Amino acid sequence: MNLADFDPLAGRRVEILDIQGNVVGRDLRPADLSDARLLDLYDRMVYLRVADQQALTMQRAGRMGTYPPTLGQEAANIGSAAVLEEGDWLVPSFREMGAMLLRGVPLALIYMYWMGSEWGSHFPENVRVLPICAPVGTQISHGVGLAWAAKLKKEGTVTLIYFGDGATSKGDCHEAMNFAGVFQTPCIFFCQNNQYAISVPRSTQTAAATLAQKAVAYGFPGVMVDGNDLLAVYAATQAAAAQARSGGGPVFIEAQTYRLGPHTTADDPSRYRLEEEVKAQESDDPLRRVRLYLEKQGLLTPAAETERWERYRALVQAEAKKAEAAIPLNPDDIFDYHYATLPPYLAFQKDYLHRILAGRGEPTDG
Amino acid sequence: MNLADFDPLAGRRVEILDIQGNVVGRDLRPADLSDARLLDLYDRMVYLRVADQQALTMQRAGRMGTYPPTLGQEAANIGSAAVLEEGDWLVPSFREMGAMLLRGVPLALIYMYWMGSEWGSHFPENVRVLPICAPVGTQISHGVGLAWAAKLKKEGTVTLIYFGDGATSKGDCHEAMNFAGVFQTPCIFFCQNNQYAISVPRSTQTAAATLAQKAVAYGFPGVMVDGNDLLAVYAATQAAAAQARSGGGPVFIEAQTYRLGPHTTADDPSRYRLEEEVKAQESDDPLRRVRLYLEKQGLLTPAAETERWERYRALVQAEAKKAEAAIPLNPDDIFDYHYATLPPYLAFQKDYLHRILAGRGEPTDG
Amino acid sequence: MAKLNMVEAINLALKEEMTQDESIIILGEDVGRLGGVFRVTDGLQALFGPDRVVDTPLAEAAIVGTSIGLALGGFKPVPEIQFMGFLPAALDQIICHVSRYRNRSRGRYTLPLVIRAPYGAGIHAPEHHSESTEAILAHLPGLKVVIPSTPYDAKGLLLAALRDPDPVVFLEPKRIYRAIREEVPEGDYTVPLATAKVVREGDAVTVVAWGSMVREAVRAAELVAEEGIAAEVIDLRTIAPLDDETIVASIRKTGRGVIVHEACRTCGLGAEIMARIQEKAFLSLAAPLERVTGFDTIVPLLKLEDHYLPDAGRVSRAIRKVVRF
Amino acid sequence: MAKLNMVEAINLALKEEMTQDESIIILGEDVGRLGGVFRVTDGLQALFGPDRVVDTPLAEAAIVGTSIGLALGGFKPVPEIQFMGFLPAALDQIICHVSRYRNRSRGRYTLPLVIRAPYGAGIHAPEHHSESTEAILAHLPGLKVVIPSTPYDAKGLLLAALRDPDPVVFLEPKRIYRAIREEVPEGDYTVPLATAKVVREGDAVTVVAWGSMVREAVRAAELVAEEGIAAEVIDLRTIAPLDDETIVASIRKTGRGVIVHEACRTCGLGAEIMARIQEKAFLSLAAPLERVTGFDTIVPLLKLEDHYLPDAGRVSRAIRKVVRF
Numbered sequence A, B: 001m002n003l004a005d006f007d008p009l010a011g012r013r014v015e016i017l018d019i020q021g022n023v024v025g026r027d028l029r030p031a032d033l034s035d036a037r038l039l040d041l042y043d044r045m046v047y048l049r050v051a052d053q054q055a056l057t058m059q060r061a062g063r064m065g066t067y068p069p070t071l072g073q074e075a076a077n078i079g080s081a082a083v084l085e086e087g088d089w090l091v092p093s094f095r096e097m098g099a100m101l102l103r104g105v106p107l108a109l110i111y112m113y114w115m116g117s118e119w120g121s122h123f124p125e126n127v128r129v130l131p132i133c134a135p136v137g138t139q140i141s142h143g144v145g146l147a148w149a150a151k152l153k154k155e156g157t158v159t160l161i162y163f164g165d166g167a168t169s170k171g172d173c174h175e176a177m178n179f180a181g182v183f184q185t186p187c188i189f190f191c192q193n194n195q196y197a198i199s200v201p202r203s204t205q206t207a208a209a210t211l212a213q214k215a216v217a218y219g220f221p222g223v224m225v226d227g228n229d230l231l232a233v234y235a236a237t238q239a240a241a242a243q244a245r246s247g248g249g250p251v252f253i254e255a256q257t258y259r260l261g262p263h264t265t266a267d268d269p270s271r272y273r274l275e276e277e278v279k280a281q282e283s284d285d286p287l288r289r290v291r292l293y294l295e296k297q298g299l300l301t302p303a304a305e306t307e308r309w310e311r312y313r314a315l316v317q318a319e320a321k322k323a324e325a326a327i328p329l330n331p332d333d334i335f336d337y338h339y340a341t342l343p344p345y346l347a348f349q350k351d352y353l354h355r356i357l358a359g360r361g362e363p364t365d366g
Numbered sequence C, D: 001m002a003k004l005n006m007v008e009a010i011n012l013a014l015k016e017e018m019t020q021d022e023s024i025i026i027l028g029e030d031v032g033r034l035g036g037v038f039r040v041t042d043g044l045q046a047l048f049g050p051d052r053v054v055d056t057p058l059a060e061a062a063i064v065g066t067s068i069g070l071a072l073g074g075f076k077p078v079p080e081i082q083f084m085g086f087l088p089a090a091l092d093q094i095i096c097h098v099s100r101y102r103n104r105s106r107g108r109y110t111l112p113l114v115i116r117a118p119y120g121a122g123i124h125a126p127e128h129h130s131e132s133t134e135a136i137l138a139h140l141p142g143l144k145v146v147i148p149s150t151p152y153d154a155k156g157l158l159l160a161a162l163r164d165p166d167p168v169v170f171l172e173p174k175r176i177y178r179a180i181r182e183e184v185p186e187g188d189y190t191v192p193l194a195t196a197k198v199v200r201e202g203d204a205v206t207v208v209a210w211g212s213m214v215r216e217a218v219r220a221a222e223l224v225a226e227e228g229i230a231a232e233v234i235d236l237r238t239i240a241p242l243d244d245e246t247i248v249a250s251i252r253k254t255g256r257g258v259i260v261h262e263a264c265r266t267c268g269l270g271a272e273i274m275a276r277i278q279e280k281a282f283l284s285l286a287a288p289l290e291r292v293t294g295f296d297t298i299v300p301l302l303k304l305e306d307h308y309l310p311d312a313g314r315v316s317r318a319i320r321k322v323v324r325f
């Protein structure tokens, strides 16, 4: 796939599967994306969908804090992260559970994070994923720095940086992309344009006709992709990764998708968008496209499909249990991780808390 | 002049006078830019040049603080501000002495500012110019806000916002331009690309081939102009103002010029650029172009030219004297302008300073 | 008279003042159609239209920066920062310009704007949503910083802020947005800025608090009252300029003091209050002043968050300690 | 041993440490070819190449933000912010990330970086070039903030900072960049972080200062010595974490204290020091502590700037006042 063929100013967009799972861009399908691999990625989408539903269930039951669902953004999550290789970094925003899972972050940890424990960001040593980032857009320059480091070390790796349509308005996004252009850092700016930043629609976010064209400002390519099309997302991200990996510099990808759920569990989207709009979008389910394609190829039977969902439901439940069991409630944790060595005033404050809790008869050792 | 004819991505640039003062873009010359008006603007350039030289002289003599010269940027200063009309706002960065003078800021005030007195930013009531802004790029959103206010009030005015090539890298610049696109505020983003941000050359500032193309990111036109060509700058800015005034939204102008002097009087450019580069640029003097043109038109005699410089030298000297005489040294000023009403703790601190000064036998009433 | 919570009281103040002052413009993320993530601006866009209640792109620096321009252009902007945790993105504009414009132009340009932001912990919100960095703002010359602790004061202080000729940061303790209901009159009244309020009288010890900590201070006073300790509780209401006269007058009476805040301890506003007391009432002090504060740590995520916030128990311990000194 | 000024001492520290630690990268505006506007990084790009001494685009948030990424990627970045007045543009990254990364990842990710910035008034620089907002940084949990006052300490503290596993903000009092020359050894030595230094002994009063104010404090001590007052002067050197033990030990001896800083008074670090003394040495205090500080105003432009800064005269007045109390 040649990125240059997809000038956003000419209105071009990468598409491979249509909404009915028909192949409309056969020549764009990457050679390494075999049907077997596709089945594997479909698995990942199912895993994400189930994990997302479970999070909502737990949130409603008071077992989890505020949570931002990924419903509708599975193709953008999975298709992009799937192209990464060993040594590559992934820099999430906060709506990339699927991408994080794919890169080896245990679901239990992600749950722990949204359940309200910092231990949820204590990823395994070998996992090259940064923590979830709450302040919109601030993680983008971290990704550029990681890519810069990789370039200086001649690692040949890429860094995949996620953010939303809203984040493109932040100065951080601009400064980071500009640095990436100047220092030709091997990274991919992957924008999940889900059409909303909480209540603010994409049309209020910027007067630019597309987000992809923003890359013009930084002297590197920007490309639009059907963000609900797993294959298209994969193809575009892979092309971008190839360019970055070979020293060709960064690429901006605008994955056009739609947030089917609320912004977070604290949000009420009925206040700012019409039920009809959402209904109309629901038919464009990223999982459905892949499923239809796989069925047409005879790669998926109803029985296998049912089994798959059952399997992930069980797995996800187990991870949820693991998360709840693993959260330490040790108040020492509040103090112990600000510096490599606890300074005296924090030791004093920690001791104070112990005394307070002891006075209340509360255990202080977790 | 049609802005759409000058797509920066196609490498087009607005040019009217060449370096020898020959007309190369006759059809672009605005109808209202008569020879008489041109003479008047040439006057303004001379005024600026002389005022700039005087500032350097005073700085060297210890009569002024650090000062950023405008040498070489006279066409960009004067050609742009000249299109403004009554009620329009001008938002300077810190290298727009000529533009500020043109819009009615007394030279004595500008001198007072660089001599180190806040009274230098106390502009006359009817002058719609914001104070000089030291933190790079932070003034741009102020200009957008002013334009927004004018739009809401249906004033039909425009706001002309200045900044440098370096400022385009700041998040502030991005956020402000994006707001301008979204709210279609009637303003002009006028970038004086003088090729350097202190020591950092334009090529390190961004990987974009031109700065003008950055406007693509915001959905409004960007245009390149020969920034040393008074007529071209005038024509482009006027076209932009016409668009903004008529509700067509903002325009970005990249005026390509060159900073002939040091960044400020504290700078030593020999550390980062070659003498030859500067020498080569010196022939491209914005004043010379206009003078050659005027001479060719028989509008300027050597005698008139000499008289003109003499006149401005006298005027500028008088303003410099006025500035030095007008600077109040009243320590009360340190306290009296933070709030509409002096709060008790500041009254106390003010009193303390009076007591200190009295103890030293220093007058405290200016 | 209607009993309102703080969200409703602020909403009412905005509605009333926007009706009578056409120069007011609300702008920010999600303030319009959605009515704000806490619904503080609920219904205002429908009433005043999208030109006066404006949903902006996601960019805090530009929200404040364009507000500066709007103010210079004759409007009274009321930008909302969605959470105080995202105020740092606008701090550059606040530090370099909002707080300085009057002074740097020697009064030629003034910035009558009110920056609103919900602040503080205690609602089990995600990371970066529990900040209380008000001391940073109080350190900046040229700003006023207001923090109401009750619905009545919220309305009156906001009306005063909206009429103030200088920039005001109006911090709303979101933990008690809906926790307290009280009678809030319709129509015009103001609570003057820079005046603290003695919310409970006593002569044994002075407790100074603001925002959601006032409630904890009052509860602590009630707790120790049972033990015969009469604590005087002062609600600062405005933290800059600081009404140290009211604090010092109380300390002169009680000789003892406890300062309560949820922000980090070191370089928090509590330190400044201790310094002022020390400077102005040294000889009245019968015991060391005590601080009950948030720890010098990041506010923990929700599982440990409750350990972070000072509460009536901790405040009462400190009261007993200073009284027994 | 060579007599160096602070600029040269910092340059030497960078040069030596970059030679032995290949992970160090300097980045910022004008740090490379120009060698920094104050020449602190002079010659380093020629020595270490443009990959290790990097001129960046003009964007403070990205300078710090990419430094975070570089640190996570195994480097030790040393970003320079050209003037502290422009640090607010990077404050969002500092507040939201630099100071938090270790804690939010429970130690999984750490940020060993050193942010350098010249700070303070007194060089007759333009607007926004005279700021000293160190108290804001000291209020942030997870940061260390170092301020040298002599060339020798500057080198030793910077070496310590460069080897510290946690993020350090290294503020350089530019007013005395070239004012003091002293012997600075070549080669390795460190001055430990978080340890204040008694720079002059005395038993009548304790004077606490940092940065360019140390010199004023010492001069004031010399002035009052002629009157028979023995002032002890403490140079904090690190303001966060604060070495209050050294301060308190001195106050226990002297019973009196003066704190000197050029930053604005309200919510400055002076308040915190007063609070700590009050908490830890209340009964030792024989007189109210005094603060000699910058005013609660914007630093005036050069014509009035000298009125702003505390000097030996003001400090000596305060010393006499507390001694005579």
Ligand SMILES: Cc1ncc(C[n+]2csc(CCOP(=O)(O)OP(=O)(O)O)c2C)c(N)n1
Pocket (backbone or CB within 6 Å): A095, A134, A135, A136, A137, A163, A164, A165, A166, A167, A168, A194, A196, A197, A198, A259, A263, C029, C058, C060, C082, C086, C089
């Ligand atoms: C700097 C900052 N401002 C405001 C917020 C509050 N907030 C959280 S998510 C969000 C919208 C983000 O929109 P977008 O970038 O499109 O990502 P999405 O949520 O759609 O995935 C806002 C305003 C924040 N987290 N950070």
Ligand SMILES: Cc1ncc(C[n+]2csc(CCOP(=O)(O)OP(=O)(O)O)c2C)c(N)n1
Pocket (backbone or CB within 6 Å): B095, B134, B135, B136, B137, B163, B164, B165, B166, B167, B168, B194, B196, B197, B198, B259, B263, D029, D058, D060, D082, D086, D089
């Ligand atoms: C935010 C900020 N960072 C750094 C500086 C120091 N500084 C002053 S001017 C300047 C370069 C500006 O370059 P440019 O925008 O091209 O304007 P020019 O000076 O060339 O007119 C720098 C880095 C500053 N004033 N503000």
Ligand SMILES: [Mg+2]
Pocket (backbone or CB within 6 Å): A164, A165, A166, A192, A193, A194, A195, A196, A197, A198
């Ligand atoms: Mg979105």
Ligand SMILES: [Mg+2]
Pocket (backbone or CB within 6 Å): B164, B165, B166, B192, B193, B194, B195, B196, B197, B198
């Ligand atoms: Mg420039």
